[in-house]
Amino acid sequence: MAQDTRHTHESSTKRIWSVFLILSLITLAEVILGIIKPEILTQTYFISLKLINWIFIVLTLVKAYYIVWAFMHMEGETKGLRRAVVWTSAFLVIYLLFILLTEGDYVHEVMQRGPVAWDF
Amino acid sequence: MEATVDRTGTEGKTWGGGNQPLRVSYGKLMMWFFILSDALTFSGFLAAYGFARYKFSNTWPIADEVFNHFPFMHGVDAPMYYVALMTFILIFSSVTMVLAVDAGHQMKKSKVTLYLLLTIIGGLIFLGSQAWEWKNFIQGTYGAIETKGGNVLQVVNSEGEQVALGDFVVAVPKERVMHERSNGLWFVDEPTLPNYTMDDVMAGFIANPELQIRTQQLTETGEKVILPRAASLAKLQNEGIGVIEGANLKKNEYGNPLFADFFFFITGFHGFHVLTGVLINIIIFFNVLIGTYERRGNYEMVEKVGLYWHFVDLVWVFVFTFFYLV
Numbered sequence: 001m002a003q004d005t006r007h008t009h010e011s012s013t014k015r016i017w018s019v020f021l022i023l024s025l026i027t028l029a030e031v032i033l034g035i036i037k038p039e040i041l042t043q044t045y046f047i048s049l050k051l052i053n054w055i056f057i058v059l060t061l062v063k064a065y066y067i068v069w070a071f072m073h074m075e076g077e078t079k080g081l082r083r084a085v086v087w088t089s090a091f092l093v094i095y096l097l098f099i100l101l102t103e104g105d106y107v108h109e110v111m112q113r114g115p116v117a118w119d120f
Numbered sequence: 121m122e123a124t125v126d127r128t129g130t131e132g133k134t135w136g137g138g139n140q141p142l143r144v145s146y147g148k149l150m151m152w153f154f155i156l157s158d159a160l161t162f163s164g165f166l167a168a169y170g171f172a173r174y175k176f177s178n179t180w181p182i183a184d185e186v187f188n189h190f191p192f193m194h195g196v197d198a199p200m201y202y203v204a205l206m207t208f209i210l211i212f213s214s215v216t217m218v219l220a221v222d223a224g225h226q227m228k229k230s231k232v233t234l235y236l237l238l239t240i241i242g243g244l245i246f247l248g249s250q251a252w253e254w255k256n257f258i259q260g261t262y263g264a265i266e267t268k269g270g271n272v273l274q275v276v277n278s279e280g281e282q283v284a285l286g287d288f289v290v291a292v293p294k295e296r297v298m299h300e301r302s303n304g305l306w307f308v309d310e311p312t313l314p315n316y317t318m319d320d321v322m323a324g325f326i327a328n329p330e331l332q333i334r335t336q337q338l339t340e341t342g343e344k345v346i347l348p349r350a351a352s353l354a355k356l357q358n359e360g361i362g363v364i365e366g367a368n369l370k371k372n373e374y375g376n377p378l379f380a381d382f383f384f385f386i387t388g389f390h391g392f393h394v395l396t397g398v399l400i401n402i403i404i405f406f407n408v409l410i411g412t413y414e415r416r417g418n419y420e421m422v423e424k425v426g427l428y429w430h431f432v433d434l435v436w437v438f439v440f441t442f443f444y445l446v
Contacts, residue, residue: 015220024211027211034445035200042342057446060438060441067434072128077142077144080141081274085153087154097163100170101171104329105174108178119267119271120268120359
């Protein structure tokens with residue numbers, strides 16, 4: 001059962017700093033990966049996206065989780081509020097991304113095969 | 121007078137009224153819903169960016185080459201170091217904000233004051249960094265040649281490193297003067313003329329036999345195609361129509377103009393959020409100073425503003441990934 005956040009008075013400083021450490025380490029890992037760009041990761045594809053990009057996206061989602069759960073204190077809210085915010089946004093964003101990226105890929109194909117020259 | 125009470129049969133149940141099913145105050149709930157709608161706006165922008173990127177997936181600019189500046193390290197190739205630093209600054213200002221909220225729960229006024237001040241300073245540093253990033257992008261680094269088809273040709277040396285136009289082009293004295301309102305029809309003027317004309321670039325390119333042309337096209341391994349010397353000359357002669365220095369909403373020396381458009385629009389919209397966040401933080405900071413929340417008995421206002429500030433940080437995490445990393 002979720003607790004009422006307005007009446008908790010104990011300090012959670014320790015948790016805040018540990019989350020900061022996690023976020024910093026993830027960012028550092030992303031930057032190092034982005035600079036080195038190991039060939040195994042840039043040349044392997046998974047669902048038509050480079051493996052390295054999947055890693056970036058997953059790490060970003062992990063960071064988002066920590067920011068929303070720890071900093072915005074979503075972990076202390078009721079289940080109803082959590083679902084109202086997270087499920088709504090997750091559903092709409094995935095839907096929009098699916099449509100736009102599929103369409104973008106299709107337009108790309110058409111521009112490659114079509115009778116119109118784009119570089120003249 | 122007696123009050124009429126309607127019996128609905130839901131008294132005492134979760135949605136029967138008189139209680140808070142989500143157990144948050146009105147203000148916090150509305151802040152969460154505002155954040156949700158704002159998150160969808162940003163998702164729309166980033167999804168549109170994804171559309172453009174998939175559409176031009178074989179010609180898109182490489183972000184590492186565009187954003188490779190670092191203060192006081194002129195001419196050093198430093199891909200992403202600066203945005204990584206900006207990300208740290210924003211995450212750290214998020215930490216000080218959550219510390220302020222935490223101190224507010226314990227009614228420690230002096231601690232809330234200190235942490236809010238640190239948050240404001242972090243936000244201001246971030247805004248300044250973004251302005252600097254924009255300045256570099258708008259001014260450009262190397263300059264490029266525009267083609268008839270609206271594409272961009274960059275100049276590289278035999279090692280494949282980009283060469284700035286200023287390093288090999290000598291501007292010859294010319295008759296062409298920029299037309300201003302002051303020396304002609306008052307309602308007619310034109311954009312700033314580039315430092316070099318196409319003829320200057322041609323002459324400089326012919327005089328330096330080690331130079332080659334790099335097109336926007338990407339190879340299978342994600343590198344830009346470099347044309348051999350003869351093909352480079354032919355390409356310049358047949359297709360080059362002008363010089364582009366820097367980037368704006370219509371032209372972009374780094375490649376596709378859409379890259380610049382989305383960069384200005386998304387980071388600009390995010391920067392506007394940071395700016396309003398800093399302004400709201402400043403208002404709250406002074407309210408804390410004069411003891412408004414001490415008298416009110418709770419620091420919930422700091423918590424609500426904190427939610428907004430963390431959201432700004434959250435958006436930056438995504439912008440960082442999709443603009444600079446992926």
